[in-house]
Amino acid sequence: MATTMHVPFVLLLCLLCQLGILGFPVSQPPQESLTCGYKSCHATKPGMLNVHLVPHTHDDVGWLKTVDQYFYGDRNHIQHAGVQYILDSVVDQLLKNPDRRFIYVETAFFYRWWKQQSEDVQKTVKQLVNQGRLEFVNGGWCMSDEATTHYSAVIDQMTIGLRFLNDTFGHCGRPRVAWHIDPFGHAREHASMFAQMGYDGFFFGRLDYQDRDHRRAAREQEMLWRASESLTPPVADLFTGILPNGYNPPEGFCWDQLCDDPPIRDDPDLEDYNVDDVVIRFLKIALEQAKVYKTNHIIMTMGSDFQYENANLWYKNLDKLIRYVNQKQGDGSSVNVLYSTPSCYLQEIHRANLTWTVKEDDFFPYADAAHDLWTGYFTSRPALKRYERLSNSYLQTCNQMEVLGGPKSRKGLFGAGDSETLKKAMAVAQHHDAVSGTEKQHVANDYAKGLAKGWAHCQVLVSNALAALSGSSSPRVYCENLNISVCPLTETSNKFSVNVYNPLARPVSWPVRLPVNGTAYSVTDSDGKAVDSQVVPVSQATAALRRDRGYAANELLFQVQAPSLGYSTYSVSLLQTMPPPASPLTRAPRTIQNKFVKVTFDPDTGLLSSLSNLETQQTVRLSQNFYWYNASDGNNNDSNQMSGAYIFRPNSSTPFIISKTAKIETIQNAVVQEVRQWFSPWISQVVRLYADSRALELEWTVGPVPVGDDLGKEVITRLDTSIKSSGIFYTDSNGREVLQRRKDYRPTWNLKQSEPIAGNYYPINSRAYIKDNRDQLTVVTDRSQGGGSIQDGSLEIMLHRRLLYDDVRGVGEPLNETSDLYPEGLVVRGRLLLLLSPPAVAADTHRPLAQGVVLQPLITFTDGKLPPNTRLQFSGLQAMLPPAVHLLTLSQWDQDSVLLRLEHQYEAKESKEHSAPVTVNIQKIFSTLDVLGVSEMNLSANQWKDEMTRLDWKAESGKKPLPKTKGDPSVWEVTLKPMEIRTFLLRVRQS
């Protein structure tokens, strides 16, 4: 790609090339001389069954040990695993025999290793890569989880991993194959993203056991995944293959130091010569495997978790296996074994020129046995899941600030800041044992620590950037515990200002709640205009969570407005002589409402009883309460599976109710109306309606979940409505497109349902809804959670889990979170935002609402009075973007260029108003940046868009994909179609 790269647009790209952006090093040999990729594959034998042996290691970016412990091979008593040695060893062994192949996957590890190598080793490795002997597959920073990740974070983590490979190895470092061998179920949005990142195929290991059986019988383990309902095929088409044995070698053929299978003993002078036995066993397995695949090629994954630390064991025996099995061809054997890679295997599958069945749904939920549903991790570690989501918001802000603030943001008034640290921490957190919640406690702590370190680096950057943009050098104060009303500055200061930065490309209105000890404040906006504010007493529930970190008696509430991609500044001053705020009323109101929404309460129980949209004049019955499933402890006739970090298995389908009634306090004022509900000492909720909000907020607080009764508990909230949902509900996929879910049903096979609750749970990344012809109730979440619709009209969401048993999937710990601050068990707080709408227009509200939750404003503080010339308001945009367009990425790429991703945030059919193509002029987006050049990239930004040529696959349906539409009419005018994300590299100059 480097040397043959032509300039897709007429602009300044030659300059970009010279600057070495995208890291295609000039020292690369000409592409023709490289034999990597498909060209480097070993020849196969047409008339034979060709067995592709793929040596590989699966290196979790944290799980039982932290990522750095895995890298160094520290704490081997927990798990024997040391990635530094794996890479050392594999490189040595590849050099011993040019036939050998290896694939490497996790760039987070490879990057650490590469940094420590001598130039000589680096040169050797480059040669191995250029010859296709070492091949990168997948190549993201990690192998992301698919159920609990948000698409924006996945794109980011893939981008930094692939960028490192591109910068380091150029063309030959670009992975051709996506490789998700371990994630616990597979999201359609992931497949869509992989397609748009230019992958030619995708392989994974885990799918529902019934699905697998069905596909084996039907020889449908390889298929074409059509991964978007909006994008025009083949944009989101991805050839997808299911590996034959998870990602493990066939039984009896594991030669790693972690295995005990018999080595090939081929010295006839020694005891136990076993070559004949090995060959016979291998041929049998190969021929059996060939029966459940379509072509005369099969793949065998020769490796597993953290294998190849001593690669000699594997290769020495694989060399012998290949020699002795192929020797049998002289005796008429029709099996041909070879070293291979997933892309070499894929190439042969592609050459077979067959048609493939089309898959249009996803691979959730994942069950590996009748009672073993991996639907618990959709919710496991809810606090970590929220922290990860919040960190994503913070990272996007940090990235934007780095661009808007210019070079001074990285090195400025407050020192050296960077977005790198948080980028990497966020990338690590996408790992399928990170945000998934399936890691050991100490590892979860390490992920959080990494994110916190990233925040700290970003805080310096943001402080620098705000100083540059505002002209004020006042120190910025960050309060990360506003959700529990802790902020030392606001608790003690009589005068301070509040900066609200909005990372969205359109203005937002946002409620601010600040812990204070005064009873009344004057609040003014950027224009000096007074803003309505209220002081209310801190709730008991919140006070209990602070654990001596804060002492505010009250909360100061006001609504702020922040411009597109910019900030506004509010000044707050204590008013000295006011009386304390009124105590809340201790009974539920019949109704709370604003101009958009009305909710009613049952006066007997204190529970919600209805929800109305006042604009559309629709009302549904809505009761909501909290329940817990009793987690199976394994003592069960059907199965001894316990609930654990991965698995959700209630021992009864009927959850226990926490309380039929709630104790109530009510606060109603001009800014907010809230009904505080206590269900038990460990569950409370605030039903809250801000004055200008279309969404009803349910702020839940759950924990410490009591386990003194020796019962593990999986806590849900359930919304029971009058909506006639007919066994159907909807969940999003990685925060983007929405999939329909039907109770006790899977679209591609006849489901035998054996877990009526867990088997109907699906991941909810950002939203779920139920609907009938009239009403759609959408719940927007603030993190990934599991949920289901077990009864018609009902939607339940699992909020928190506390379990007493390990579920025997390797983590080796019960999910029983405690911390120093909460030794009695973790308390988790979060929000559900409820929208009631007619189905046809629901997306018009839930799309922007959900983006606002994902990218929430960053609030910073300065103490005292701001200097006179401070710029109190700023927007980085010339104008807000059209409502359908989301600014997904704005991030500094190198000194002179930035990465921009624009996204059409509506699906093709979900909005009359917004589901139409929309055009943006890139040159006219930014207010402070002159865009000098633009070049479009693939989604992961490791290839020019117009050089992205993927293998084409024939669908069984026979529909030929439409011919690609030609480029945009203008260089600057960019048209986005529904659900399209377009990625650009811009050359910019601060104007």
Added chain:
Amino acid sequence: MATTMHVPFVLLLCLLCQLGILGFPVSQPPQESLTCGYKSCHATKPGMLNVHLVPHTHDDVGWLKTVDQYFYGDRNHIQHAGVQYILDSVVDQLLKNPDRRFIYVETAFFYRWWKQQSEDVQKTVKQLVNQGRLEFVNGGWCMSDEATTHYSAVIDQMTIGLRFLNDTFGHCGRPRVAWHIDPFGHAREHASMFAQMGYDGFFFGRLDYQDRDHRRAAREQEMLWRASESLTPPVADLFTGILPNGYNPPEGFCWDQLCDDPPIRDDPDLEDYNVDDVVIRFLKIALEQAKVYKTNHIIMTMGSDFQYENANLWYKNLDKLIRYVNQKQGDGSSVNVLYSTPSCYLQEIHRANLTWTVKEDDFFPYADAAHDLWTGYFTSRPALKRYERLSNSYLQTCNQMEVLGGPKSRKGLFGAGDSETLKKAMAVAQHHDAVSGTEKQHVANDYAKGLAKGWAHCQVLVSNALAALSGSSSPRVYCENLNISVCPLTETSNKFSVNVYNPLARPVSWPVRLPVNGTAYSVTDSDGKAVDSQVVPVSQATAALRRDRGYAANELLFQVQAPSLGYSTYSVSLLQTMPPPASPLTRAPRTIQNKFVKVTFDPDTGLLSSLSNLETQQTVRLSQNFYWYNASDGNNNDSNQMSGAYIFRPNSSTPFIISKTAKIETIQNAVVQEVRQWFSPWISQVVRLYADSRALELEWTVGPVPVGDDLGKEVITRLDTSIKSSGIFYTDSNGREVLQRRKDYRPTWNLKQSEPIAGNYYPINSRAYIKDNRDQLTVVTDRSQGGGSIQDGSLEIMLHRRLLYDDVRGVGEPLNETSDLYPEGLVVRGRLLLLLSPPAVAADTHRPLAQGVVLQPLITFTDGKLPPNTRLQFSGLQAMLPPAVHLLTLSQWDQDSVLLRLEHQYEAKESKEHSAPVTVNIQKIFSTLDVLGVSEMNLSANQWKDEMTRLDWKAESGKKPLPKTKGDPSVWEVTLKPMEIRTFLLRVRQS
């Protein structure tokens, strides 16, 4: 050595050189250019504490897995260990950094590996050896056990290991250091042999915990071992060092894949940077260790059992350790760390030029804690121990036959035979978990299988040789179960001949017992003279052991005479018409006697009551019976140590008596008198006196030891006499020199005795005795056994052990032997030979008697009548050797030369008659070989004797060793001083 080798004698050695004997390959670079050995050591720093890091692996030649399983890394579920990978990996890693060093020890493994390497790899390895980067230490086929091995087998196994190294690597392959890091106690005879093999020093790891404490306090962990009371110093002086930590790395510094210590994490960008912590911990350990050694050099063994399978882990961290610890020198640290080897360490110790305390006893027994005496393995697996000893006899016969029979012995009438297979099997069997009995059952079976395979190869060779020597092509039949009266040929044949080959250099008389079904036979000797024979009924005890393998009713007894190093042939014919033999009498006689010996029995108990030597007119009271100690099951206040394969720990010092009386049968005839005693269903004995024997034979049969009572049993026989032994008894060391043992006493420290029985047990290899001024009772054993003298006048020998618990020293099995034939428990049969003599002349009898037990005649059969011209008698000697001279080795070395070892078999002071130098003319020994040339070698035959220059060490006593006496007066006249073994390479021609 190859190219600078000069000819020590004036004969035909130039021819020998040209023939490449001793395998000093001509392609070797000149010695001057080699920097191996002491020249290759890294520089040290004089003013500093120099820490010698010695990377090493300890590769048991069988233990939990068989030697081949260890080699290949098979059965890793038992123990993760694969030697092929260790050597692969170490070679790779040595190449990465020329500073790195490695030592390798066990040639049995190295040889297997070497055979499988490409020429390229072999060339690379030679270079590493020539540069001293890979150094062989010890270098025998295995690391022999010291308690239960016979010196002749140890010399053999060292010879084949060192020969392979010499043949392959020449000069640089010769180990300078003996290295017995794991054996469980140390024999003085081993030290003596090592000294005579040219080693400059010796290191080991295990010694009594009290001894260690004492030596640490006194800084006497390094010493000069004066290992012979007969040989003139410094012939048997050996510098001996005790390693600081067994053979393990210091705590916290094990970086093997089998360890979990934290790696050095030196990337400050990653979490858990720990360089400072590592350096501080290391310096502390080094400085502590230096306090208990004398010089400013200390050694650290960086490795352990089967480590370095992935050598990168070790070396990567050791490289860093050296770098970071030595960096501290800049900050004033006085510790200098370096890669080193035992010989490099030894060189520095030698340069220190200190005087060293002299050690004159041995290091038995070994206790690693107060109640943990490793004295059980002296007896563990008595059947294997006997089979090993018998195999040694067989191997010596096979070796001799190969020389005497000429080339036709290897390829002859009966096919291809060899002595190689049995040589290697015997060498393997010397391993410290082989004949020691401390291996797992399946491994013990494998050792026996290996020996049996060796026997089979030798049988072909012996058949060929006997055919060549006798001129008869009649097939030879071998009966290996004569000890239980099984031999299909003699059981069924009416006419057969018996060939008796005597491997000793003097004639023997030997009783033959053959299973037969006839009642009378005519037996004639080689001259056709009738030989007195008797037929007696097979005892019930023997019949019970056969398990359907034989059906003889009777045994045919006659005494045979066999010439020196030769055979005689007896013809046997059934006499048809005789009545069946008389049934035995069922009472004990008062007395049985021949012309030398008289024994009396107690008529009430049936037990022995006295023993008399009729020649010397001396009599002692002698009662003998069988007892068992109740093996500790670990439930004990003092300690929870159990008896097991290694450990002997009776739970009471008083053994249980089997029976106070014996049931008796008596047989008395002209050939033999025997009293058959039954003590219980599982213990019987035959007290036997052959007509021309000076020794009383006690043939014991023990087993299956019953454990239905859940009590482990350690079965002893005890001889209680009137000898006033005053707390002292004597045991031999590896079958050679005898050491005095005093009850509850150790010569070099004040013993705190905590195990009154086990702490007074010592290894008996071939004999033990008690004595007073008048009487010496010597017991010659047929295998290695443990024994002690707990009461004055008493001598007990442990015969068999059956235990129900593992003793937690790694083997992981209780010593509870069963087999297919003996599923209820192994039955073991053996002999004790008793001699009563005046102490001053006792050796005159027990020395030749014991040699006769070690090298017993080989009896072979041919069916029918022999062809007319068969040579019925043969001797390979011109005349028998003088009584003091033992022909230790006669073995084909290569096509034209043979290895000869002559041994003076008396100690300096033990025999008035024989303890004098004796001279032999080598040219006049053999009757069928012309000796064309002779060159003397060191004991292990890997160096010319006159090139063997060892480092000299100063003893604290200040006695300077005598100057070496110059060579012999004549080339052919060889003088042997007491206990001297001289080793020669002879160029010979069959005459």
